[in-house]
Amino acid sequence: MLGVPASPGAFGWLVLALGVGGSFAVVGVLLPRLRRLPAAGVAAAGALALTCGVVPYLAWRFVEDLRVTTSLDAYGASAAGPIQAYLPGYLVEGAQRHIPRDATYAVAVATSIPWAPARAGFSPLAMETLFPRRSVADPARADYVVTWGIAPRSVAHVSRTWVVRPKAGLYAAVFVGRVRH
Amino acid sequence: MTGDAFRLVLLNLLFLAAGCGVTGALGWWRGRSILRVAGLSYLVGVASFGVTAQFLYVCGASLATWQVIVVCAVLAAGALRPRGISAAPAPPRTRWGLAAIPVVAMLALLAVDLWYQPLWAYDAWTFWTPKAHALWALGGLDAGWFTQANLTSPDYPILLPAVEAAGFHFTGYETSLLDLQSLVFFAAFLRAVYELTVADVMPAVLWAVLAMLAVAPSVTDQLAAAEADVPVAVFFATAGLCGGRWLRDGHPRALATAGVLAAGAAATKVEGLAFAIALFAVLVAFAWRLRGPSVWSPLVVGAAATVAGIVPWRIWLSAHHVANQASASRVTGAGFLLHHLVRVPEAAAYMFAKMVDPRAWLFVVPLFVFACVVASRHGARRLVVYACATGVLAFAGLVMAYWSTRLGFDFQLRTSARRVVTGIVLFCAAATPLLAPRA
Numbered sequence: 142m143l144g145v146p147a148s149p150g151a152f153g154w155l156v157l158a159l160g161v162g163g164s165f166a167v168v169g170v171l172l173p174r175l176r177r178l179p180a181a182g183v184a185a186a187g188a189l190a191l192t193c194g195v196v197p198y199l200a201w202r203f204v205e206d207l208r209v210t211t212s213l214d215a216y217g218a219s220a221a222g223p224i225q226a227y228l229p230g231y232l233v234e235g236a237q238r239h240i241p242r243d244a245t246y247a248v249a250v251a252t253s254i255p256w257a258p259a260r261a262g263f264s265p266l267a268m269e270t271l272f273p274r275r276s277v278a279d280p281a282r283a284d285y286v287v288t289w290g291i292a293p294r295s296v297a298h299v300s301r302t303w304v305v306r307p308k309a310g311l312y313a314a315v316f317v318g319r320v321r322h
Numbered sequence: 323m324t325g326d327a328f329r330l331v332l333l334n335l336l337f338l339a340a341g342c343g344v345t346g347a348l349g350w351w352r353g354r355s356i357l358r359v360a361g362l363s364y365l366v367g368v369a370s371f372g373v374t375a376q377f378l379y380v381c382g383a384s385l386a387t388w389q390v391i392v393v394c395a396v397l398a399a400g401a402l403r404p405r406g407i408s409a410a411p412a413p414p415r416t417r418w419g420l421a422a423i424p425v426v427a428m429l430a431l432l433a434v435d436l437w438y439q440p441l442w443a444y445d446a447w448t449f450w451t452p453k454a455h456a457l458w459a460l461g462g463l464d465a466g467w468f469t470q471a472n473l474t475s476p477d478y479p480i481l482l483p484a485v486e487a488a489g490f491h492f493t494g495y496e497t498s499l500l501d502l503q504s505l506v507f508f509a510a511f512l513r514a515v516y517e518l519t520v521a522d523v524m525p526a527v528l529w530a531v532l533a534m535l536a537v538a539p540s541v542t543d544q545l546a547a548a549e550a551d552v553p554v555a556v557f558f559a560t561a562g563l564c565g566g567r568w569l570r571d572g573h574p575r576a577l578a579t580a581g582v583l584a585a586g587a588a589a590t591k592v593e594g595l596a597f598a599i600a601l602f603a604v605l606v607a608f609a610w611r612l613r614g615p616s617v618w619s620p621l622v623v624g625a626a627a628t629v630a631g632i633v634p635w636r637i638w639l640s641a642h643h644v645a646n647q648a649s650a651s652r653v654t655g656a657g658f659l660l661h662h663l664v665r666v667p668e669a670a671a672y673m674f675a676k677m678v679d680p681r682a683w684l685f686v687v688p689l690f691v692f693a694c695v696v697a698s699r700h701g702a703r704r705l706v707v708y709a710c711a712t713g714v715l716a717f718a719g720l721v722m723a724y725w726s727t728r729l730g731f732d733f734q735l736r737t738s739a740r741r742v743v744t745g746i747v748l749f750c751a752a753a754t755p756l757l758a759p760r761a
Contacts, residue, residue, distance in 0.1 A: 181758040189526070192537050210440065221442035222446065224442075265452070273460055275470040
């Protein structure tokens with residue numbers, strides 16, 4: 142879940158403790174009746190009671206999650222995947238203007254980009270943004286190259302280069318280069 | 323989005339109708355008792371549609387909206403003359419049924435939460451949903467797009483993308499509803515476990531299992547991720563439950579249904595094939611040992627499930643020179659495997675820890691183990707051996723996958739183990755009520 146904190150925190154632990162404690166109390170009250178059940182039934186009843194005790198904690202998790210997800214704006218919701226990988230969803234926007242729909246492209250990412258998930262996620266982001274254009278592995282065999290943090294001429298012989306997204310803070314520039322065949 | 327949700331409901335009703343046709347033809351219901359197998363029928367419908375859709379995509383079909391409707395209608399034709407010999411029995415009413423309240427409440431809370439959940443999980447936005455988008459937008463299995471360099475896991479089968487693409491034909495490209503679609507799979511699974519066991523198992527055990535599954539934090543986390551792990555787990559676990567019923571009751575319909583669902587699992591994810599093989603290997607071993615009149619049935623059904631679920635897709639991959647991560651060469655490289663022998667205990671221990679972690683799965687696996695112990699003392703050894711052997715073989719399949727991986731072992735294990743064990747955990751959960759028959 143997108144908005145659930147990594148650690149429950151004091152309030153989360155309190156809710157969990159109260160719920161589980163309450164379920165133990167209920168089991169204690171019902172114990173004389175439960176004794177009539179066979180062994181598997183007693184174990185199941187205990188598991189059921191503990192499960193019911195966890196429900197308030199789960200409800201708290203939902204509240205925490207909804208706090209985050211209901212406050213997302215349209216951009217945050219549509220680009221939530223790339224954002225999780227430290228990638229602005231619009232990073233490759235604009236490359237479509239330079240790459241025809243039936244052309245192929247190759248992607249190259251600088252190793253100096255500091256976030257591994259971002260380096261890994263750039264190719265899928267390019268694939269999504271440039272749909273339905275097709276990517277190829279070898280820049281020399283592509284019609285275009287899309288690079289992040291590298292000049293296109295350093296990955297292929299290019300006849301023309303465009304800056305799709307200029308450098309902004311920690312984010313290196315994104316380029317498109319037309320490959321010369 | 324509300325209008326899109328209604329159109330998604332319409333598609334799911336088509337899946338349900340398709341499934342009712344298949345379950346009717348297999349003899350699960352007659353007349354009004356159709357409602358007593360609605361969950362099972364829905365899952366069978368999704369599996370049947372998904373396997374058929376994968377085959378049609380491989381054959382070059384576009385599966386436009388009208389074609390989706392025709393496929394479902396053809397599958398639903400079996401409902402016109404259901405072969406049920408007798409109506410399914412009405413479930414007995416007990417006070418344990420009150421446990422349905424937290425189960426339904428949790429599912430309702432989940433629905434609200436998933437309504438606002440964006441598409442954020444890595445595998446979902448990088449390849450599962452893009453594949454569905456491509457099937458929908460490019461009008462079929464465009465070889466150029468599906469073999470491109472940037473596509474992660476191009477060899478994964480396409481049941482889930484086919485189902486999601488069918489959804490896009492009804493709703494447009496609406497990714498926010500994919501989590502809700504996963505929730506429908508899961509709710510149908512809970513209903514199917516109830517339907518297949520309620521008549522003759524201990525209600526306390528059944529409701530404890532259903533409540534734990536509905537509340538398990540790992541389920542909520544994975545449903546919010548809209549990946550393929552829950553669908554493959556749901557298909558495998560329900561197939562396993564049907565296999566158990568075939569062993570117990572000997573009804574051919576249970577075995578055939580296990581085959582349909584196993585085909586769905588194999589067509590959903592690579593490990594689904596390993597799960598299906600594990601399940602039918604155990605069923606074949608039992609049939610061989612018992613040497614009854616149906617000794618070849620599980621072999622035939624298992625082979626048919628594997629062929630239907632995965633062979634068309636493998637042929638397509640081979641024809642388009644797509645490298646297959648699950649190739650046999652991966653498990654036959656003796657030198658590589660010997661060199662990485664240390665991975666076996668590490669992967670096994672890590673996955674087992676994930677399965678029994680109460681923060682993820684509450685007490686699902688411990689209750690299964692306890693039920694096995696109690697059942698083996700009360701003469702249900704056949705079902706205990708079946709459940710344990712299937713679970714262990716499926717687990718071994720996952721260990722084998724980590725052992726033989728050429729990718730980063732530690733990274734793969736840490737990022738995927740919590741998800742891939744879902745199939746085995748749900749199988750254990752589904753098998754638990756079977757092991758606790760009503761006194």
